[in-house]
Amino acid sequence: MKELKIWEEIEFPHDTIKSDYVEVGKYTYYAGAYNKGSFAEQSVRYLTEEPNRDKLIIGNFCSIATGVNFNLGGSERHLKEWISTFPFYYLFPDSGAHDGYFPKGDTVIGNDVWIGTDAIIMPGITVGDGAIIGARSVVTKDVEPYTIVGGIPAKTIKKRFSDTEIEKLLDISWWNFDIEDIKKLLPYITSPNIELFIEKASKIKTINEEKHD
Incomplete structure (x- = not known):
């Protein structure tokens, strides 16, 4: 199959990410042409491999533009309620200073989500x-x-x-279909005729459910 030149600078993090705290679905891509570096280097901020950290979970068929920032920094360690927002604990860990960090929960990006250039997703956010x-x-x-x-x-x-x-659309969840079934639907997915897409996709979903009964 001939590939378009546009894919030469596209990364598929499902195949490249090397972290227990980042999960990226199939066919989701990162178009980082204007921010040199990998998805992990450029887009996943404050990622550590410490135990019990918040995760970044991204679904299938998402389009992530250059410069997008997923902030996994939890509370960011700078508490406005304290006298100083400076993270003294990390500079002087044995001083009795308190650690301002607390988890915000996993950041979850659904399927077929399009995230535009330089967008910032704060910790613990769910995008449908x-x-x-x-x-x-x-x-x-x-x-x-x-x-x-x-x-x-x-x-x-x-x-x-x-x-x-x-x-x-949420009931159909076409992004979970076998890729060959998705290919059959491409003329309808790539059109504004939602009624026809729902009709065609619903038939495929019914057939697949009957196969597994």
């Missing part, structure tokens, strides 16, 4: 399936499935489809 994150947005709250958000902090711009259509 099919969502779109605008370029240079700072995401500080969870994002609902098939919702477009943007800005600093990111706010809802609009939903991509009706609530009924979103419910059907």
